[in-house]
Amino acid sequence: MDSTTAPHRIPPEMPQYGEENHIFELMQNMLEQLLIHQPEDPIPFMIQHLHKDNDNVPRIVILGPPASGKTTIAMWLCKHLNSSLLTLENLVLNEFSFTATKARRLYLQRKTIPSVLLVQLIQERLAEEDCIKRGWILDGIPETREQALRIQTLGITPRHVIVLSAPDTVLIERNLGKRIDPQTGEIYHTTFDWPPESEIQNRLMVPEDISELETAQKLLEYHRNIIRVIPSYPKILKVISADQPCVDVFYQALTYVQSNHRTNAPFTPRVLLLGPVGSGKSLQAALLAQKYRLVNVCCGQLLKEAVADRTTFGELVRPFFEKEMAVPDSLLMKVLSQRLNQQDCIQKGWVLHGVPRDLDQAHLLNSLGYNPNRVFFLNVPFDSIMERLTLRRIDPVTGERYHLMYKPPPTMEIQARLLQNPKDAEEQVKLKVDLFYRNSADLEQLYGSAITVNGDQDPYTVFEYIESGIINPLPKKIP
Amino acid sequence: METSNRELQAAEYLERHRIKELVSYLTSALLFFRPKPREYLISLLERLRIAKVTGVAFPFFMDNSNIVAMFEMMDSSGRGTISFVQYKEALKTLGLCTEDGDLKDDGHIITLDKFKEEVNKRMKEI
Numbered sequence: 309m310d311s312t313t314a315p316h317r318i319p320p321e322m323p324q325y326g327e328e329n330h331i332f333e334l335m336q337n338m339l340e341q342l343l344i345h346q347p348e349d350p351i352p353f354m355i356q357h358l359h360k361d362n363d364n365v366p367r368i369v370i371l372g373p374p375a376s377g378k379t380t381i382a383m384w385l386c387k388h389l390n391s392s393l394l395t396l397e398n399l400v401l402n403e404f405s406f407t408a409t410k411a412r413r414l415y416l417q418r419k420t421i422p423s424v425l426l427v428q429l430i431q432e433r434l435a436e437e438d439c440i441k442r443g444w445i446l447d448g449i450p451e452t453r454e455q456a457l458r459i460q461t462l463g464i465t466p467r468h469v470i471v472l473s474a475p476d477t478v479l480i481e482r483n484l485g486k487r488i489d490p491q492t493g494e495i496y497h498t499t500f501d502w503p504p505e506s507e508i509q510n511r512l513m514v515p516e517d518i519s520e521l522e523t524a525q526k527l528l529e530y531h532r533n534i535i536r537v538i539p540s541y542p543k544i545l546k547v548i549s550a551d552q553p554c555v556d557v558f559y560q561a562l563t564y565v566q567s568n569h570r571t572n573a574p575f576t577p578r579v580l581l582l583g584p585v586g587s588g589k590s591l592q593a594a595l596l597a598q599k600y601r602l603v604n605v606c607c608g609q610l611l612k613e614a615v616a617d618r619t620t621f622g623e624l625v626r627p628f629f630e631k632e633m634a635v636p637d638s639l640l641m642k643v644l645s646q647r648l649n650q651q652d653c654i655q656k657g658w659v660l661h662g663v664p665r666d667l668d669q670a671h672l673l674n675s676l677g678y679n680p681n682r683v684f685f686l687n688v689p690f691d692s693i694m695e696r697l698t699l700r701r702i703d704p705v706t707g708e709r710y711h712l713m714y715k716p717p718p719t720m721e722i723q724a725r726l727l728q729n730p731k732d733a734e735e736q737v738k739l740k741v742d743l744f745y746r747n748s749a750d751l752e753q754l755y756g757s758a759i760t761v762n763g764d765q766d767p768y769t770v771f772e773y774i775e776s777g778i779i780n781p782l783p784k785k786i787p
Numbered sequence: 788m789e790t791s792n793r794e795l796q797a798a799e800y801l802e803r804h805r806i807k808e809l810v811s812y813l814t815s816a817l818l819f820f821r822p823k824p825r826e827y828l829i830s831l832l833e834r835l836r837i838a839k840v841t842g843v844a845f846p847f848f849m850d851n852s853n854i855v856a857m858f859e860m861m862d863s864s865g866r867g868t869i870s871f872v873q874y875k876e877a878l879k880t881l882g883l884c885t886e887d888g889d890l891k892d893d894g895h896i897i898t899l900d901k902f903k904e905e906v907n908k909r910m911k912e913i
Contacts, residue, residue, distance in 0.1 A: 321821065322818045322819075322821075325817075325818065325821045326818060329824045331814065331817055331818070331824060334824060334825075335810055335813070335814055338810075339806070339810060342806060343797050343800070343801075346796075346797070346800050350804050350806060350809075351832055351835055351836045351839070352836060354832055355829055355832045355833060355836065358825055358828055358829050358832070359829065361825060
């Protein structure tokens with residue numbers, strides 16, 4: 309009854325369903341919450357957790373030295389992701405909380421509040437509806453290791469932690485130009501981030517404590533504390549350099565928080581490689597098949613094998629080969645399904661290349677149920693393609709394949725007898741490349757979550773890009 | 788690396804409430820029926836909760852036909868009985884008995900009815 313005596317034949321719909329609906333992550337999150345809170349009655353707790361449906365809301369912490377632009381980035385992210393922003397100021401100024409009134413007195417006196425109180429405030433705030441439904445962004449909290457540990461003991465874990473960093477001198481200078489808009493609370497800068505509207509310009513105030521000495525003191529304190537906070541968030545931390553224009557920092561932060569972390573979910577790659585002839589699809593497919601033990605399915609190869617083996621399908625395909633016409637889609641799909649339905653393809657996953665060539669073939673593939681879960685477009689400029697293909701030669705005596713630029717033949721004798729495949733002639737290549745580009749726009753639209761890779765680099769670099777595309781979860785697109 | 792106190796506590800919590808079996812059951816149901824995940828999970832859990840409260844025997848992991856099928860798989864000669872060792876192994880596979888061995892070995896043979904009865908009795912205890 310176990311899988312060692314008789315292999316389990318799991319129908320492929322099950323892993324496909326699991327991947328599409330992220331079942332593994334769903335269960336993992338539920339289990340995590342169960343273990344953190346350990347309720348006495350697990351079932352009502354699980355029902356409540358499922359109703360909340362907040363596994364994917366943003367839970368972000370932004371840390372950084374003074375004048376690094378934390379608050380600006382935090383506010384922009386809030387607006388973009390539609391979450392709630394939590395800073396020391398707005399926690400303390402919360403009018404609906406009893407703890408906040410206590411904290412306010414201390415804050416007005418000393419500009420900081422004890423960690424215990426702060427963490428209590430955070431806990432209260434995070435239990436409110438809007439934080440649960442739309443996520444939260446903590447700006448500048450936790451500042452010390454003590455705060456970080458207290459937050460952790462309450463079971464509050466962020467999913468992404470961003471630390472901004474810049475050289476101290478830059479920060480001290482930058483802080484001198486800081487201006488605050490008293491109405492909206494937004495921070496502007498005299499040089500880098502000047503508001504366009506003149507009414508805002510007139511309102512701007514100079515905040516206190518931005519002199520060089522004070523900034524330097526604050527920086528010292530920051531450096532002392534941050535070094536102990538960073539190890540608390542090992543895998544979810546990212547350091548972004550704040551020494552670049554605001555929009556660049558924001559763009560990097562946004563891409564990071566929208567990416568999911570790698571999970572332990574079981575994943576059988578079903579990869580589709582698309583690109584014009586000569587873009588390196590076969591080579592990448594062979595490398596992938598070798599490293600990850602996927603099944604390399606090349607459409608053209610399959611057809612040739614069928615003809616050579618004289619199978620039933622082979623006999624049907626042969627007349628098309630002899631007349632040098634394209635094989636009709638229906639026959640092609642039959643040959644493909646035969647290969648992809650075999651047990652080794654279902655279990656190990658596959659790399660497909662050479663098909664689909666146009667929208668109809670793609671739709672046929674989908675209807676047969678072979679949905680790839682990673683699609684890659686290999687982009688190579690036309691000149692590179694010409695260079696790669698038209699200089700291919702073959703030695704008729706040994707059968708060795710050479711390339712006049714990348715792998716030249718060793719002796720003049722061999723070079724004299726090299727032959728070129730008529731399919732590699734310039735006009736033929738041009739025709740095939742044009743054919744691909746005519747259909748590529750449709751295909752790109754169909755495979756919305758495809759990843760474009762620059763194919764014009766050396767093969768191992770391209771391979772690494774493709775690998776990272778397969779291994780990392782697909783980034784979420786903002787609706 | 789020694790298991791810390793919290794880790795042991797967490798493992799003990801999982802054991803006490805039989806969370807692993809529950810999650811395994813939920814995931815198998817999801818993969819088999821392939822419905823919309825959240826609504827289906829919520830409905831399953833609601834049914835479980837009500838079953839616990841009212842004491843009604845909910846077809847938790849297996850229902851009658853599954854028990855019969857399991858029995859027939861083990862009873863290869865078709866005599867209508869299984870050996871005590873098989874019976875114990877079956878209960879362990881179902882997660883209904885631990886290594887305690889609190890089953891009495893009464894006359895070596897277990898019939899289908901006894902098997903069914905024992906499985907249902909243990910299901911109710913969960």
